[in-house]
Amino acid sequence: MSKNSLEERLAELEMRLAFQDELINTLSDQVAKQEMDIRELWDAKKMLHKQLKDISPSNIRREEEETPPPHY
Template identity: 40%
Template structure:
């Protein structure tokens, strides 16, 4: 196999690897945005749950177990 052919093969491999890395990087960035959005939604839901528990007068989750326990 000639040096030129090997060099061309290596350049092709590097190009495919660069593309794969860019695709993975874009996906990781998208997932990070999704995680941040979900964390904000979770925090909002937790605040809402606390507000509702305050309106009821007792904290949610501190209820005694049902009689069959």
């Protein structure tokens, strides 16, 4: 192998490494953002679940509203 060929290969490897480092940083930032989004969505889901539970009537009557069974 010639010295020029080795230098070209080294330069190409350095460019690839720089590109991969940039890509890894971009992906890491994206994963962190998505994790925050997921946390916000879970919090919103919990809040909506609580609100729905508070406004929807239960199909089960409270004990004082129940009529006694016929055998009493």
